[in-house]
Amino acid sequence: MASFIPDDIDFSAYADLTEHDQRVISSGEYADDVVGYFWDDSKPRGEALPWDRTDGKLLFRPGEVTLWAGYNGHGKSLALGQFAVGLVAQASTCCVASLEMKPVVTLARMCRQAFGTSKPDPDSIRMFHQLTDRRIWMYDQQGTVSADKMIGVMRYAATVKQCAHFVLDSLTKCGLGEDDYTAQKIFVDRICTVARDTGLHVHLVAHSRKGKDENSPPGKMDVKGSGAITDQVDNVLTWWRNKAKEDAIRKGGDFSELDPDAVLICDKQRNGDWEGRVGFWFDPASMQFVETSSRAPMNMLQPRFQP
Numbered sequence: 001m002a003s004f005i006p007d008d009i010d011f012s013a014y015a016d017l018t019e020h021d022q023r024v025i026s027s028g029e030y031a032d033d034v035v036g037y038f039w040d041d042s043k044p045r046g047e048a049l050p051w052d053r054t055d056g057k058l059l060f061r062p063g064e065v066t067l068w069a070g071y072n073g074h075g076k077s078l079a080l081g082q083f084a085v086g087l088v089a090q091a092s093t094c095c096v097a098s099l100e101m102k103p104v105v106t107l108a109r110m111c112r113q114a115f116g117t118s119k120p121d122p123d124s125i126r127m128f129h130q131l132t133d134r135r136i137w138m139y140d141q142q143g144t145v146s147a148d149k150m151i152g153v154m155r156y157a158a159t160v161k162q163c164a165h166f167v168l169d170s171l172t173k174c175g176l177g178e179d180d181y182t183a184q185k186i187f188v189d190r191i192c193t194v195a196r197d198t199g200l201h202v203h204l205v206a207h208s209r210k211g212k213d214e215n216s217p218p219g220k221m222d223v224k225g226s227g228a229i230t231d232q233v234d235n236v237l238t239w240w241r242n243k244a245k246e247d248a249i250r251k252g253g254d255f256s257e258l259d260p261d262a263v264l265i266c267d268k269q270r271n272g273d274w275e276g277r278v279g280f281w282f283d284p285a286s287m288q289f290v291e292t293s294s295r296a297p298m299n300m301l302q303p304r305f306q307p
């Protein structure tokens with residue numbers, strides 16, 4: 001028999017629980033949703049990365065939080081920029097809070113990636129802005145923004161601008177002490193709550209601690225700050241740049257062109273089966289990460305929908 005919670009309960013007695021915990025619903029009410037989970041392919045289940053070789057492996061589902069970790073200068077922001085362009089090709093929407101870079105620079109990098117060239121012509125640039133208008137939103141703020149304000153910006157982007165994705169680049173710019181693990185844990189918990197409440201998928205950028213060098217990819221245990229961050233989020237990705245190969249090229253040493261220039265590592269995917277690594281090559285002119293050592297730029301703006 002279906003059970004429900006009557007409305008005459010004094011919910012204030014549960015005030016120390018989050019609003020979310022009070023949504024106690026009986027299993028029977030989910031029957032249609034679970035049927036849909038298996039059988040309804042009409043609803044988007046999330047968006048994918050822009051590359052063929054990650055298709056079917058990784059999905060960015062509504063209501064989740066993904067941590068993008070990596071060493072300084074290893075390409076996290078570029079990869080996320082390319083991802084944002086890829087979202088437009090999937091008819092999705094994204095708000096970017098790039099607190100370390102002016103919107104014009106972030107968008108110029110995306111525009112290079114979109115057209116696969118170092119200097120798109122003015123008509124192409126205007127076409128890019130037509131295509132991305134009201135699909136890519138920029139939070140126009142650089143420097144430190146308080147954690148409270150950032151939570152408000154996320155809710156605003158989700159509810160008023162109807163954004164499906166939110167990129168926060170980066171966690172270090174939200175006014176939290178590097179050693180204040182409690183504040184970091186609370187902030188990430190609040191981000192997870194915003195995501196669950198609104199359906200927004202939040203992409204959170206964090207830095208990895210350097211070991212003896214940068215020549216091997218960091219793991220999820222190397223994310224700077226509280227260990228609770230990786231526990232709380234749904235997905236943990238690491239973006240690693242093969243600097244040893246770059247050094248070998250520069251110094252005329254041994255290297256194989258078959259070794260990738262960058263590697264994406266998925267260490268955790270709560271609602272998906274795949275964990276593993278995928279290699280990419282970097283085309284400096286277009287700033288695109290591509291799937292083959294030919295480094296031929298890909299057509300980023302071709303419509304691409306979820307299978």
Ligand SMILES: Nc1ncnc2c1ncn2[C@@H]1O[C@H](COP(=O)(O)OP(=O)(O)OP(=O)(O)O)[C@@H](O)[C@H]1O
Pocket residue numbers: 070071072073074075076077078079100207241242261262282
């Ligand atoms: N695999 C690569 N090969 C060559 N150059 C790269 C590669 N990846 C990134 N770069 C270069 O590194 C620069 C920094 O990239 P990006 O800003 O995306 O790094 P980041 O990880 O976001 O850095 P930070 O942690 O400092 O914010 C880019 O301008 C790009 O030219």
